[in-house]
Amino acid sequence: xxxxxxxxxxxxxxxxxxxxxxxxxxxxxxxxxxxxxxxxxxxxxxxxxxxxxxxxxxxxxxxxxxxxxxxxxxxxxxxxxxxxxxxxxxxxxxxxxxxxxxxxxxxxxxxxx
Amino acid sequence: xxxxxxxxxxxxxxxxxxxxxxxxxxxxxxxxxxxxxxxxxxxxxxxxxxxxxxxxxxxxxxxxxxxxxxxxxxxxxxxxxxxxxxxxxxxxxxxxxxxxxxxxxxxxxxxxxxxxxxxxxxxxxxxxxxxxxxxxxxxxxxxxxxxxxxxxxxxx
Numbered sequence: 001x002x003x004x005x006x007x008x009x010x011x012x013x014x015x016x017x018x019x020x021x022x023x024x025x026x027x028x029x030x031x032x033x034x035x036x037x038x039x040x041x042x043x044x045x046x047x048x049x050x051x052x053x054x055x056x057x058x059x060x061x062x063x064x065x066x067x068x069x070x071x072x073x074x075x076x077x078x079x080x081x082x083x084x085x086x087x088x089x090x091x092x093x094x095x096x097x098x099x100x101x102x103x104x105x106x107x108x109x110x111x112x113x
Numbered sequence: 114x115x116x117x118x119x120x121x122x123x124x125x126x127x128x129x130x131x132x133x134x135x136x137x138x139x140x141x142x143x144x145x146x147x148x149x150x151x152x153x154x155x156x157x158x159x160x161x162x163x164x165x166x167x168x169x170x171x172x173x174x175x176x177x178x179x180x181x182x183x184x185x186x187x188x189x190x191x192x193x194x195x196x197x198x199x200x201x202x203x204x205x206x207x208x209x210x211x212x213x214x215x216x217x218x219x220x221x222x223x224x225x226x227x228x229x230x231x232x233x234x235x236x237x238x239x240x241x242x243x244x245x246x247x248x249x250x251x252x253x254x255x256x257x258x259x260x261x262x263x264x265x266x267x268x269x
Binding site: 043 | 238239241242245252253254255
């Protein structure tokens with residue numbers, strides 16, 4: 001079975017908004033691989049789940065456990081690049097917030113990011 | 114304090130006794146006592162001061178300054194409702210009252226069965242998803258009064 005890689009924020013406020021409960025609910029789903037990232041800061045959209053597409057990442061907002069099939073099927077996602085909140089966001093530090101796994105050493109490799 | 118509590122306190126304080134060149138640390142000692150005993154009994158202030166070589170007033174000052182340090186034993190589950198600006202603006206007060214009504218506890222009080230202690234807290238820094246409630250170590254955001262029964266169910 002093909003495994004779909006999904007990205008879910010592990011930020012404190014994301015967890016408080018339900019990201020942790022979402023991860024728990026999906027913990028036994030073999031069709032996905034959950035990558036715990038930091039947050040993009042769009043907390044009003046959390047829990048926000050992203051997945052890779054050929055055109056970049058797409059996101060699903062205020063996700064509940066039953067949304068998984070939609071996400072895995074690629075239905076109803078919003079391209080990250082088209083999100084007004086992120087288009088207007090100015091990042092002074094940490095360009096990779098919300099994109100990478102903050103605990104993964106390879107994600108901090110300057111030569112690859 | 115019971116004899117057992119006295120004994121436990123003595124053990125903890127012995128491990129916190131400053132050995133030069135280490136500096137004494139009142140806050141660290143009080144946290145160690147609270148971690149071991151669940152709270153810092155007011156009657157222990159003099160004993161703590163003696164071990165650290167400071168005055169009773171210095172220990173009492175630190176103990177009363179930090180709201181996370183408590184002189185009474187809390188219930189088995191500590192519920193803290195954020196009363197920061199964002200949570201208050203988003204009806205955190207209603208959430209607090211709903212919790213108090215649900216567990217039958219006045220603010221700062223412990224339920225008769227010792228299961229819950231309900232307190233207000235200063236800003237939890239979770240403003241983006243307010244109102245915030247913290248139950249033991251679990252932080253929950255966007256809590257509404259109608260969420261309260263299901264929120265507390267696992268802690269029954």
